[in-house]
Amino acid sequence: MTAHAHPVVLGQNQYGKAENRVVKVTRDGDTHRLKDLNVSVSLSGDMAEVHYSGDNANVLPTDTTKNTVFAFAKKHGIESAEAFGLLLARHFVDSRQPIHRARIRIEEYTWERLEGSGHSFARTGRETRTAQITYDGRAPEVLTGLKDLTVMNTTDSEFWGFVKDPYTTLPEDRDRILATSVSSWWRHAWTGGEADTPDWDASYDGARAHLLRAFADTYSLSLQQTLYAMGSRVIENRPEIDEIRFSMPNKHHFRVDLEPFGMANEAADGAVYLAADRPYGLIEATVLRAGAEARIPVDLTNL
């Protein structure tokens, strides 16, 4: 059956095995190291026929993509999420003619070795590190990110001077808590050259440190301003990064009215707050090196 026989045609399509939970142990004598990833493979290419007629001739089974993830972890080890994703993406596109594009998404969970043991670990309370590698046979694109990085400033945050309309009840605040859970993706300028491959772990640690430093150092008049300061600090200090996008919920902390109990509850004296979980303000923006192309999808940040 051909597409032209119908007034309906197939649009964008992709397939693969999602959420392969792969744990790789590396032994150095009695001292072990652990990489714990959640790897999702998504392939696209000449796949019209399988949709139109069920002809599987071009279909590398999703089961095979799963097996490849585990076999590659053993064969090549897992140096970093980005390096592992690049190996996989290149493998699928370069070894299978009908596959034109591979997108590998990876979440990494971090474990810490327990003191006094070479092989006992505890999951850290840290954020989840993320990576997305796309490869179309030409230049790979590497996005790195993080999610669930929860941070709070207990002062140095104000919010006032905003628009007031008949529905506005929010009081102006000269000393509030600013808390958020940072989700972010950043795009590496790198386009695949062997010689100038970034040190992915150093780049991640650097970007993370800069955005946290900016969160801490910015005297904030709005979460929007803080977001921009975080992004611009990363762009200014990490030449390998051209674009960074944030999705940041404003985790509201309301000063509780304790007047009914005869108690003042002022920020300056150390206040009691109600941590509200919802609704929350949601502040999202991209920060770019001037002249760089905005390529991080708007809705990627909340995955």
Ligand SMILES: O=c1[nH]c(=O)c2[nH]c(=O)[nH]c2[nH]1
């Ligand atoms: O930092 C903030 N930005 C806003 O846009 C906003 N809106 C709001 O109600 N509180 C806040 N805080």
